[in-house]
Amino acid sequence: MTPYSFAHNAYAGDLQQTWDHLIDGEESGVTVHVAGRVMLLRTQGKLAFATMRDSTGEVQLFALAALTERFDEFVRLHLGDWVGVVGEVVRTKRGELSVKVVSWSTLAVAQHNFGDKWAGIADFDLRYRHREADLWANEKSRLTLARRSDVLRSARERCWAANFMEVETPILNPIPTGASARPFSTFHNALDSQFYLRIAPELWLKRLVVGGFERVFELGRVFRNEGVSPRHNPEFTMLELYAAYWDYENMMNFTEELVANVATDVLGSTEISYQGRPLSFATPWPRRTMAELTSEAVGEEVSVHTPRRHLANLLAQRDVEVPEAWGAGRCLAELFEASAESSLWDPVFVTDHPVEVSPLARRHRNDTTLTERFESYAVGRELSNGFSELNDPVDQRLRFEEQARLAAAGDDEAMRIDEDYLRALEWGLPPTAGLGLGIDRLVMLLADESNIREVIAFPTLKPRRD
RNA sequence: GCGCCGGUAGCUCAAUUGGCAGAGCAUUUGACUCUUAAUCAACAGGUUCCGGGUUCAAGUCCCGGCCGGCGCACCA
Numbered sequence: 001m002t003p004y005s006f007a008h009n010a011y012a013g014d015l016q017q018t019w020d021h022l023i024d025g026e027e028s029g030v031t032v033h034v035a036g037r038v039m040l041l042r043t044q045g046k047l048a049f050a051t052m053r054d055s056t057g058e059v060q061l062f063a064l065a066a067l068t069e070r071f072d073e074f075v076r077l078h079l080g081d082w083v084g085v086v087g088e089v090v091r092t093k094r095g096e097l098s099v100k101v102v103s104w105s106t107l108a109v110a111q112h113n114f115g116d117k118w119a120g121i122a123d124f125d126l127r128y129r130h131r132e133a134d135l136w137a138n139e140k141s142r143l144t145l146a147r148r149s150d151v152l153r154s155a156r157e158r159c160w161a162a163n164f165m166e167v168e169t170p171i172l173n174p175i176p177t178g179a180s181a182r183p184f185s186t187f188h189n190a191l192d193s194q195f196y197l198r199i200a201p202e203l204w205l206k207r208l209v210v211g212g213f214e215r216v217f218e219l220g221r222v223f224r225n226e227g228v229s230p231r232h233n234p235e236f237t238m239l240e241l242y243a244a245y246w247d248y249e250n251m252m253n254f255t256e257e258l259v260a261n262v263a264t265d266v267l268g269s270t271e272i273s274y275q276g277r278p279l280s281f282a283t284p285w286p287r288r289t290m291a292e293l294t295s296e297a298v299g300e301e302v303s304v305h306t307p308r309r310h311l312a313n314l315l316a317q318r319d320v321e322v323p324e325a326w327g328a329g330r331c332l333a334e335l336f337e338a339s340a341e342s343s344l345w346d347p348v349f350v351t352d353h354p355v356e357v358s359p360l361a362r363r364h365r366n367d368t369t370l371t372e373r374f375e376s377y378a379v380g381r382e383l384s385n386g387f388s389e390l391n392d393p394v395d396q397r398l399r400f401e402e403q404a405r406l407a408a409a410g411d412d413e414a415m416r417i418d419e420d421y422l423r424a425l426e427w428g429l430p431p432t433a434g435l436g437l438g439i440d441r442l443v444m445l446l447a448d449e450s451n452i453r454e455v456i457a458f459p460t461l462k463p464r465r466d
Numbered sequence: 467g468c469g470c471c472g473g474u475a476g477c478u479c480a481a482u483u484g485g486c487a488g489a490g491c492a493u494u495u496g497a498c499u500c501u502u503a504a505u506c507a508a509c510a511g512g513u514u515c516c517g518g519g520u521u522c523a524a525g526u527c528c529c530g531g532c533c534g535g536c537g538c539a540c541c542a
Binding site: 025040042043044045046047048049051060062064065066078079092093094095096098112113114115116117118119120121122123124125126128137179180181182222224226227229230231232236238375381382383384385413436438440441451461462464 | 502536541
């Protein structure tokens, strides 16, 4: 029977640092208890060398028939077995820091191997379905998921440092809202009610601001029942935060600082390389209106005031089908996506979106057909989305009603009227700015990964049907 | 959802024009007192993803299905 515990008192990584000064063949006189997984095993008659890895790194185990108990069993260990070892820290004649094994025990056996000891595990299906094996076999996977943890820690600390309080809001929602997306639905038996997994926590968070929490953030999972791709997982992690008394300019300032600081916390610099190309998070990020960028991309002046018919023609030239229900605003936003979006490499704020595509954003103070909204883009992808929040319950009702008309016309991503939210606005939402930041996308950039599944420990896969 | 590509031993990968299904590592056995992906020797290891079809003969060609990668669509 394997032990129930092990009196562990040292880590491989620490030993490598602490005993860096040991010269070849020198013995430290210090006995340690280390534990980890056997990654490699080299036997040589009455000697055996094992490479053991724990969460901090690797250290060699040096076993001798003359010293090590049950030596004949030690040399029969399998790659992947967990062992606990007691022995002296030494450096071998050939220069490898080692624990000279006196007593030891198998803590757990590995009944399956961990892939080729040189090539690891390459099969995507196996790696994603059995990430536990992938993590042992592939250093890159360990580094990427550790980096995700670093990003989460940094983002939280930066939010706390700016006096945002972390809150949690419902994942089970009677109405899916706060974004435009198809939801997952589920059912609560005792309440005899249909629920939807949240597509965004937005409205709940603003209700907390109404309640007097002036700066709140939530770092949590949202769910969207849409296609999967190298950049889309059905569940993903969003940082949403709201600050009373801020407008979207303030929030853009905060956003660029947040991302730049996270990059610095995690990588030590705002200057990184992504997929072989330099990428700079250095602030300030350019701020360009959607109309400007779209005009540049299509080679003529366009805006939300351009006749819808003309915008529709420009879209048609780009093979975009234009439904009857789209107004000039939606056409402009679609034209932006079709023409300008993919070329935005370094971070940039795209601002002043049409009201038509921004049902929760406050109208622009200089043009009521636009909103005070921004989206940051990097590497041609949307990274964040924020705005001066619409806090007028009358206008919000009009926006919801417009969404309801779209839904009636067949748009299954349109928002639904949320009476509870409207009532909350009637109690008074101060001027507030909000932000939603896609954490997975940010981790992809900071981990130099091109597939979102690499930055998610257990990405959503189709269940096997054997 | 559509298109392209892929699935061969536990893992990483070969297999020419349709012609005996292979190697390295892992496993098993043996040798070896300073190895570093140790080395050397030997044994063993297969529903070639699944189901049909064409053919004297199919890993290879055709049809259907499953799973994955990439692109498109949708979207963040």
